[in-house]
Amino acid sequence: MALTITDQAKYPFVIDAADEVKRQDIDISNLDNPSFKPIVDRAFDRIEEALNSNPPQVSYHPQEEAIETPSFPIAIIIAAASNSDYIKRRYALAEAIRAFGLLQQEEDREKIIKVAKIFNWKIRTPTIPVGHRRFDFALFFVDYLRNAEVFHEDEWKLVNKILAKGEVYVNKHEAARLLQEEIRRRIEKRLTANVRSMLPEAILQRVDGLSQKYASRIERARLSMFPKEVVNEAFPPCIHLFYGSAKTGTHISHLGRFTLTSFLINVNMKPEEIVNLFRASADFNERMTRYQVEHIAGDRGSRTKYRSPTCDTLKTHALCPGPDELCKKIRSPLRYYSQKTRTLKK
16 A cells, blocks of 8 residues: 555655655755745744644644645754754654654554554554454564653553564554654654755744744753753763863863863853863963853853754764763764763652
């Protein structure tokens, strides 16, 4: 069974975003073209809906496939261009929740299987009862565990599921919830693209206007993400390395110093403490160091508060000392710290 045009509008993540933009003959650098305005407006609406709803959700407009489907990849581009982790995470979750609701409404289980197989799930519809119960789906246990690991309720623990011959038996609601997690991760991965340089100025102004409109909410979310006190035990391996080097006066590359400083600023370390951290350096210059720290904190210069580089950037510059198990699940030092602090708190 092939996914229809309506299905693609309901589940636009099944299409490669770049391919869809090409198919629609949309030039990213020409998104300010008036002919694209309905699609671009809908893309911005998708993101604003995600930011204004709780839990975050995006509406579905049936019978408007010509706008609904291409507005999704454009919304991906807009969210990526915002350079705001809050906007990116909120939007990815909203689209995933939207898909969850639509999947639950599907009466044809084969449609859900078709969507699941986009993610290479090994899934089927069992024909006979198991343990005197009938289930909607039998899912390969690896696919189940990959998506259920973020759920903490006892009902999701594998020990509380029926497992036979490497398959976990689930109902439609559970399959849709597991797919929600898979969809969220796929969208978040697409949101890491560096697209700002490709966008026309008029669209960039709208993107920046969106970030400014929700600036206070983004800042509140950032502050609530991390403890008020710095938790050194939650530092990722790269920050542990840079922090230790700074304390002992060992040379750190320019990008390493920027990574450490921007990380510490974002996890609520005071600028004065960061300046003092670098005092052991042989080339320490207090005036210059203070200026650089305050510039990264957004207190000087452009007034932009910088975030630490992503793991991919650190790997590209050979600054990753080697990932631990948590590193393999995240894409930035700050995301590592956020997850690790939650784990330590528990």
